[in-house]
Amino acid sequence: MLTLLLEKTRVKSLFKSLSLSFIKKEGIKTxxxxxxxxxxxxxxxxxxxxxxxxxxxxxxxxLTLSYFKEILTAPYFKxxxxxxxxxxxxxxxxxxxxxxxxVFIVFKTNKWKYPLLFLLIIPFWTNxxxxxxxxxxxxxxxxxxxxxxxxxxIIDRPIHFLYNPFSTLILMVYYYLPFVALPLFSALExxxxxxxxxxxxxxxxxxxxLSRIVFPMxxxxxIVGFFLVFVPAFGEFLVPEFMGGxxxxxxxxxxxxYLLGGATAGVGIAFATFSIAFLLIASSxxxxxxRLLFQMLQGGINDQP
Amino acid sequence: xxxxxRFENVSKSKxxxxxIKNMTMTIPGSxxxxxxxPSGCGKTTLLRLITGLEKVDSGKIFLGNIDITDMPIHKRxxxxxxxxxxxxxxxxxxxxxAYSLSIKKVPKEEIKQRVLKIATSFQLESQLYKxxxxxxxxxxxxxxxxxxIIEGPQVLLLDEPLAALDFKLREKxxxxxIDLQSTLNITFIYVTHDQEEALTVADQMAxxxxxxxxxQMGTPKEIYEFPNSRFVAxxxxxxxxxxxxxxxxxxxxxxxxxxxxxxxxxxxxxxxAINDVKALLVIRPEKILITKRSQTGFSNSLKGKVxxxxxxxxxxxxxxxxxxxxxxxxxxxDEHVEKEEIDYEDEVYLYWQKENTLTLEGIx
Numbered sequence: 001m002l003t004l005l006l007e008k009t010r011v012k013s014l015f016k017s018l019s020l021s022f023i024k025k026e027g028i029k030t031x032x033x034x035x036x037x038x039x040x041x042x043x044x045x046x047x048x049x050x051x052x053x054x055x056x057x058x059x060x061x062x063l064t065l066s067y068f069k070e071i072l073t074a075p076y077f078k079x080x081x082x083x084x085x086x087x088x089x090x091x092x093x094x095x096x097x098x099x100x101x102x103v104f105i106v107f108k109t110n111k112w113k114y115p116l117l118f119l120l121i122i123p124f125w126t127n128x129x130x131x132x133x134x135x136x137x138x139x140x141x142x143x144x145x146x147x148x149x150x151x152x153x154i155i156d157r158p159i160h161f162l163y164n165p166f167s168t169l170i171l172m173v174y175y176y177l178p179f180v181a182l183p184l185f186s187a188l189e190x191x192x193x194x195x196x197x198x199x200x201x202x203x204x205x206x207x208x209x210l211s212r213i214v215f216p217m218x219x220x221x222x223i224v225g226f227f228l229v230f231v232p233a234f235g236e237f238l239v240p241e242f243m244g245g246x247x248x249x250x251x252x253x254x255x256x257x258y259l260l261g262g263a264t265a266g267v268g269i270a271f272a273t274f275s276i277a278f279l280l281i282a283s284s285x286x287x288x289x290x291r292l293l294f295q296m297l298q299g300g301i302n303d304q305p
Numbered sequence: 306x307x308x309x310x311r312f313e314n315v316s317k318s319k320x321x322x323x324x325i326k327n328m329t330m331t332i333p334g335s336x337x338x339x340x341x342x343p344s345g346c347g348k349t350t351l352l353r354l355i356t357g358l359e360k361v362d363s364g365k366i367f368l369g370n371i372d373i374t375d376m377p378i379h380k381r382x383x384x385x386x387x388x389x390x391x392x393x394x395x396x397x398x399x400x401x402x403a404y405s406l407s408i409k410k411v412p413k414e415e416i417k418q419r420v421l422k423i424a425t426s427f428q429l430e431s432q433l434y435k436x437x438x439x440x441x442x443x444x445x446x447x448x449x450x451x452x453x454i455i456e457g458p459q460v461l462l463l464d465e466p467l468a469a470l471d472f473k474l475r476e477k478x479x480x481x482x483i484d485l486q487s488t489l490n491i492t493f494i495y496v497t498h499d500q501e502e503a504l505t506v507a508d509q510m511a512x513x514x515x516x517x518x519x520x521q522m523g524t525p526k527e528i529y530e531f532p533n534s535r536f537v538a539x540x541x542x543x544x545x546x547x548x549x550x551x552x553x554x555x556x557x558x559x560x561x562x563x564x565x566x567x568x569x570x571x572x573x574x575x576x577x578a579i580n581d582v583k584a585l586l587v588i589r590p591e592k593i594l595i596t597k598r599s600q601t602g603f604s605n606s607l608k609g610k611v612x613x614x615x616x617x618x619x620x621x622x623x624x625x626x627x628x629x630x631x632x633x634x635x636x637x638x639d640e641h642v643e644k645e646e647i648d649y650e651d652e653v654y655l656y657w658q659k660e661n662t663l664t665l666e667g668i669x
Contacts, residue, residue, distance in 0.1 A: 195393060197358050198393075199393075201379075201381075201383070201384055202384060205379050208408060212404075217393075
């Protein structure tokens with residue numbers, strides 16, 4: 001009897017899965033599984049290969065730690081901290097521009113908020129190299145910025161904006177801003193302005209309301225945005241390559257230099273592995289600091305039993 | 306402490322549309338005051354002006370003798386309960402209630418005691434460590450009221466606080482609110498478009514019309530029994546209004562309408578009611594007796610046909626067609642005396658006493 005019932009439901013579910021819901025449920029599964037297969041084949045697999053390769057000798061016959069020995073010398077550490085600094089400053093700068101900008105766009109521009117968001121994303125659809133060249137026009141010695149400042153009389157000689165950490169940072173923030181702006185936009189859009197008003201009527205000033213109510217409620221978006229910038233910025237090599245002026249080395253440049261150098265590929269791979277580990281540790285530390293900061297900001301009584 | 310709120314020539318417009326025009330009104334202190342008006346009449350704007358969430362275009366607002374027109378929102382001893390509860394979703398119920406105290410840096414121990422005390426009186430003591438989303442609508446609104454009164458404001462504004470709750474809960478919370486007001490003895494300003502709610506809770510109430518003007522102010526009884534305009538008469542409660550012209554004859558006034566001539570109560574009629582002046586006769590549905598048998602001893606009567614019967618348990622609502630005019634009649638279902646069966650299409654007599662009617666100056 002029971003088996004019959006089971007059989008019946010199985011037939012039923014078979015019919016169901018053949019109907020429209022098949023496309024809805026099973027279709028998504030198929031799509032997802034193909035994406036996962038792709039991810040495994042072309043991401044995790046090469047990553048594993050890279051990891052193994054960093055422990056094997058050039059001819060691939062014996063295990064070795066010689067690459068790691070080489071990169072444990074001082075200059076490589078300096079490169080890691082250069083990248084860490086650049087990534088951190090880029091992420092913090094992007095956040096400090098994006099938060100007020102997005103608050104303004106979401107709450108103050110009414111019907112213009114989507115067009116403005118669109119404008120922010122447009123440069124993203126242009127090839128990045130083109131973007132970099134556009135910035136050359138602005139930052140070079142006779143570029144727009146210098147001419148503008150000369151015209152206003154703020155400076156009397158052109159300033160060297162290009163080929164230094166300054167121009168690198170400008171381009172980094174320019175490129176990574178949408179990564180942090182988009183999560184903030186959606187979080188702020190979901191924010192109920194009544195809560196802001198309630199807080200004001202309950203005696204909190206504007207800044208207290210921001211730190212106690214608004215920031216804690218968009219905390220996740222801030223953290224997500226930060227890491228969406230921080231992680232890729234850590235490995236960025238195009239911007240320093242074009243804008244850095246060969247004075248400061250970053251992780252991305254060193255890896256590409258070694259990997260393309262033929263005989264030194266082993267060190268490059270080992271360095272890449274090492275950087276990933278370094279990035280993981282640095283990210284975890286920063287994440288913990290974030291959580292602590294937000295808890296301090298909120299300053300609630302949090303009187304759990 | 307004078308806890309009254311006074312508007313002096315306050316005007317406010319939004320996007321070029323005038324919402325409140327030159328309003329002067331005093332809301333008495335330490336009473337339960339209801340602001341009643343149709344949707345979109347600017348009642349919520351009035352509340353937002355009192356809290357400071359919106360600024361007046363011109364005019365002044367006073368709390369007692371203090372001019373609060375330009376006082377920052379967070380400095381005003383005025384709190385507000387919002388319609389959609391507006392609890393902080395990331396804070397526990399405890400932290401929600403304690404919010405205003407923790408902003409003021411009240412010592413932790415004191416906060417704990419005060420929150421526990423107020424939570425107990427609101428039957429929330431077992432919910433303190435939950436998040437707002439885990440509570441029911443009624444509980445959430447209790448939290449938001451507790452949050453608004455814990456620091457002891459002088460004035461509590463309530464913007465349709467019960468609109469999202471079901472009928473039973475609404476009745477219960479209404480009674481709790483009335484009790485709360487008399488214990489705290491602060492000014493409650495309760496905004497609603499539900500006239501029954503307003504009549505229930507208010508010590509004093511004001512009716513605002515669709516153009517944002519004050520129509521009438523008074524106790525619920527005054528408003529209901531003696532509306533001073535057609536708008537108030539029609540907006541508060543159900544009513545029958547007959548238009549006609551006054552005919553005076555030997556100390557006795559009559560109103561000549563298309564349904565016939567009705568005698569008016571000359572004691573309640575103003576000196577304006579001279580011969581041939583247009584006037585409105587206001588008869589509340591519950592003041593009319595509906596019967597199939599002809600009766601004596603009433604000063605006015607009509608004869609019509611029953612068009613619809615709405616039975617609501619403790620009362621019945623009839624619509625009677627008299628010469629293609631609908632007259633509304635409300636009958637209590639108190640079975641003290643034997644009732645006659647009234648059915649659709651029945652011929653009925655309608656009787657009322659002239660003392661139970663009201664005559665308004667008619668503007669046609």
